Amino acid sequence: MIADYTIARSDCMEIKVKLEFDVDKIKKQKQGNLDRTQDFLDQRVLNDSNYFIPMQEGFLKNSGHVVKRGQIEWSAEYARKQYYGLPNKSKQVNPNASMKWFEQAKARKMKEWERIANGEYNK
Secondary structure, X not given: OEEEEEEEEOOOOEEEEEEEOOHHHHHHHHHHHHHHHHHHHHHHHHHHHHOOOOOOOOHHHXXXXXXXXXXXXXXXXXXXXXXHHOOOOOXXXXXXXXXXXXXXXXXXXXXXXXXXXXXXXXX
């Protein structure tokens, strides 16, 4: 892409600037930034959510993983039941244990996630 600009014009002088952009290179760089940021954010969301996960031996916590960019899940067979259906969590192993651990993390960390994502993207 080429852009021509006239910056200043007077009776005596005219300044012209010609800019050339490699649009494909810029798109690749921005996509790389986006992919790197999403990977970083996915891991951060998983870790912050695990802070609120109910635990006995850690199987549920250890079942958490990134399925694809922007999607995490806990694959233990009882994860859904723990997330939605059992309100009285033992706090013996994890005093922060709660239902809907992702929602708990999101409520407390969303602003931080946004700040981190913006910083990571703009590196």
